[in-house]
Amino acid sequence: MSEEVLKMQKISKSFSSVKILEKVNFDLNKGEVHVLIGENGAGKSTLMKILTGVYPKDEGEILLKNKESGQLEPIDIPNPNAAIQLGINMVFQETNLLEEMTVAENIFIGYEPTKNGFLDKKAMFNQTVELLKRVHLNISPNILVSSLTAAQRQSVEIAKSLSHNGRILILDEPTSSLSEREVRTLFAIIADLKAQGVSIVYISHRMEELFEIGDRITVLRDGTFVGTLNVHETNEEEIVNMMIGRKLEDTQNNSNRGKRINYSKVAFECKNVTIGDFKDTVDLKIHSGEIVGVYGLVGSGRSELAQIFYGIDPIRKGTVEKAGKKISIRNPEQAIKHGIALLSEDRKKYGFITGKSIRDNIVLMKLRELSYYRPSLKEETDIAVKYMNDLKVAASSEHQSISSLSGGNQQKVVLSKILAMNPDILILDEPTRGVDVGAKAEIYDIIYGLAESGKAILMISSDLPEILRVSDRVVVMHDGSIKMDEPNVDLSQEKILQAALS
Ligand SMILES: Nc1ncnc2c1ncn2[C@@H]1O[C@H](COP(=O)(O)OP(=O)(O)OP(=O)(O)O)[C@@H](O)[C@H]1O
Ligand SMILES: [Mg+2]
Known part of the structure; x- marks a missing residue:
C-alpha cells in the first residue's frame, strides 16, 4: 500500500510576467523514486526549487505528511532552511560544498553537534562515518573536499541531506557527469535509501535510467502537467509523445553515414601526439566536411585530446597541422586564431x-x-x-x-x-549533455549542416547511439591511444564497446 508523503497542487509560477509553471500537480509516496521528465525549459528544476524554498510559488498548495498526526497538512516553505527543517533536500548538479573544509565540516556546517557548549568533534566524526556508510563512501571524514572527485562530492551532498533526517531527496540530473561505474554506485545508494523509506524525486534526460530505477513518472510540457504514470505500465514512445506532443522520427542507428562521401581535403591532423602520461602516440586526421566521432570510457584520454587541440593542455610530443601546415597551439587564443573552436564538456x-x-x-x-x-x-x-x-x-x-x-x-x-x-574546425565535447530528446535531434541537424558546409568536426561523446547516429567515421580510444578508426558503415554498439574495453 503506497503512503503519500507529499502533494503539490496547482502550483503556478511566473518570472517577470512570463508564466513558467501553470497549475502543476506532483505527489510523492514514501520510499518511491518518482521521475520528473520534460523538455529543456519545461519547468522541472523550477518546480523543485519551489519545493526547496529557493523560489516562492505564486499560487497553489503544498501538503506534507505530519510525522505526529500522520496526516497531509498544508505547509509554507519560505526559504531553503525551512525545507531542510522539514526534511526536504535537493542535490544540485553543481555541488555547493566548500573546497577547503573537510567532509565532516561540510556535512555539519551550521548544525555542528555540541557538548557543554563546545563543538563535539568526536560526535561529528562518528556521525559522519555512519552517514558516509549509507552513501557507500569509503573515505575519511577529515579529508578535504577539494581532493574529492565529482561523484564523491555528490555522495557527500547526499550524506549531508540525510544528516538532517532527510525524508525527501531531489536529484537534478545526477548522472550527467558520472562514469558508468559511478552511476551503478549511485543506483545502489538510491535503492538503499528507498528501503529506508526515503522518497526520491529524480530528474534526468536519460530514458534508460528512468526505466531502471523509476517507480512512477510525471511529465511536464511547457510548464503544464501532462500526466503521472506507473513506469512498468508505460514505454519510451508513450513518454516521448507526452513530452513533446508529437512523434519523434526514428532516432535509432544511422550506421551507414560513413558511405556518404569521399573526402579529399585533410583539414586537421595530429601526428605522434602523446596524451598525459600515456606512452602510445596518437595519429588522427579530420577531413573537411567530415564528422569524426570519438568514443572512449572515462580516463581513456578522449577529453584530454580535445584540450590539447584547443591549447588548454600543452603538446608534449608530436605535431599538429591545419590544412597541411604545421601550427603551434600553446593557448586557446592561438587555437581560435587558427579557426579551432571547442565546446567544452564543462x-x-x-x-x-x-x-x-x-x-x-x-x-x-x-x-x-x-x-x-x-x-x-x-x-x-x-x-x-x-x-x-x-x-x-x-x-x-x-x-x-x-x-x-x-x-x-x-x-x-x-x-x-x-x-x-x-571556425573551420569544431571540437564538440559532449554536445548534447543535459539536452532533451527533441533538442538533441535539432543539434544533430546543425552538426550535419556544418559538415555539409565544409567544416571539420570532432565530436566526443559517451553516448553510443549518438556516436552511431552522427559520425561519418568512428574513433575509439583506450589508455591514451586509438584502438579503432573506421568509417561508420555497419558498425554496432557492441563492436565499439569492445574496442573501448580492449
Ligand atoms: N530565475 C529565473 N528568472 C527568469 N526565468 C527563469 C528563472 N529560472 C528559470 N527560468 C525560466 O523558466 C523556464 C523553466 O526552467 P527550468 O530550469 O525549470 O527548466 P527545466 O525543465 O529544468 O529544463 P532543463 O531540462 O533544460 O534543465 C525556462 O524557460 C527558464 O528560462
Ligand atoms: Mg533543469
Missing part, C-alpha cells in the same frame, strides 16, 4: 560567463575574433537572435541572463557562441 568552467545576458555570451567569441572591429549593438543583437532562433533557445529575449536559463538551454547558448565564431 560548460560552467569554459562555457559561459555567469550573470551576462544570452546576447553577450553568444557574441563573446565573435568579438575576440574580430578584435580590430567592434560590431554595433544592432549587429550583435542580430547575431544573437539568429542563433537563438536557429537553435530554438527558450528564453524571454536575448537580454535574459544566461544563469536563469534551464540547463539544456544554457548548452544551446554555448553552442551558439561556438557557431558565431565561424
Whole structure:
C-alpha cells in the first residue's frame, strides 16, 4: 500500500510576467523514486526549487505528511532552511560544498553537534562515518573536499541531506557527469535509501535510467502537467509523445553515414601526439566536411585530446597541422586564431560567463575574433537572435541572463557562441549533455549542416547511439591511444564497446 508523503497542487509560477509553471500537480509516496521528465525549459528544476524554498510559488498548495498526526497538512516553505527543517533536500548538479573544509565540516556546517557548549568533534566524526556508510563512501571524514572527485562530492551532498533526517531527496540530473561505474554506485545508494523509506524525486534526460530505477513518472510540457504514470505500465514512445506532443522520427542507428562521401581535403591532423602520461602516440586526421566521432570510457584520454587541440593542455610530443601546415597551439587564443573552436564538456568552467545576458555570451567569441572591429549593438543583437532562433533557445529575449536559463538551454547558448565564431574546425565535447530528446535531434541537424558546409568536426561523446547516429567515421580510444578508426558503415554498439574495453 503506497503512503503519500507529499502533494503539490496547482502550483503556478511566473518570472517577470512570463508564466513558467501553470497549475502543476506532483505527489510523492514514501520510499518511491518518482521521475520528473520534460523538455529543456519545461519547468522541472523550477518546480523543485519551489519545493526547496529557493523560489516562492505564486499560487497553489503544498501538503506534507505530519510525522505526529500522520496526516497531509498544508505547509509554507519560505526559504531553503525551512525545507531542510522539514526534511526536504535537493542535490544540485553543481555541488555547493566548500573546497577547503573537510567532509565532516561540510556535512555539519551550521548544525555542528555540541557538548557543554563546545563543538563535539568526536560526535561529528562518528556521525559522519555512519552517514558516509549509507552513501557507500569509503573515505575519511577529515579529508578535504577539494581532493574529492565529482561523484564523491555528490555522495557527500547526499550524506549531508540525510544528516538532517532527510525524508525527501531531489536529484537534478545526477548522472550527467558520472562514469558508468559511478552511476551503478549511485543506483545502489538510491535503492538503499528507498528501503529506508526515503522518497526520491529524480530528474534526468536519460530514458534508460528512468526505466531502471523509476517507480512512477510525471511529465511536464511547457510548464503544464501532462500526466503521472506507473513506469512498468508505460514505454519510451508513450513518454516521448507526452513530452513533446508529437512523434519523434526514428532516432535509432544511422550506421551507414560513413558511405556518404569521399573526402579529399585533410583539414586537421595530429601526428605522434602523446596524451598525459600515456606512452602510445596518437595519429588522427579530420577531413573537411567530415564528422569524426570519438568514443572512449572515462580516463581513456578522449577529453584530454580535445584540450590539447584547443591549447588548454600543452603538446608534449608530436605535431599538429591545419590544412597541411604545421601550427603551434600553446593557448586557446592561438587555437581560435587558427579557426579551432571547442565546446567544452564543462560548460560552467569554459562555457559561459555567469550573470551576462544570452546576447553577450553568444557574441563573446565573435568579438575576440574580430578584435580590430567592434560590431554595433544592432549587429550583435542580430547575431544573437539568429542563433537563438536557429537553435530554438527558450528564453524571454536575448537580454535574459544566461544563469536563469534551464540547463539544456544554457548548452544551446554555448553552442551558439561556438557557431558565431565561424571556425573551420569544431571540437564538440559532449554536445548534447543535459539536452532533451527533441533538442538533441535539432543539434544533430546543425552538426550535419556544418559538415555539409565544409567544416571539420570532432565530436566526443559517451553516448553510443549518438556516436552511431552522427559520425561519418568512428574513433575509439583506450589508455591514451586509438584502438579503432573506421568509417561508420555497419558498425554496432557492441563492436565499439569492445574496442573501448580492449
Ligand atoms: N530565475 C529565473 N528568472 C527568469 N526565468 C527563469 C528563472 N529560472 C528559470 N527560468 C525560466 O523558466 C523556464 C523553466 O526552467 P527550468 O530550469 O525549470 O527548466 P527545466 O525543465 O529544468 O529544463 P532543463 O531540462 O533544460 O534543465 C525556462 O524557460 C527558464 O528560462
Ligand atoms: Mg533543469
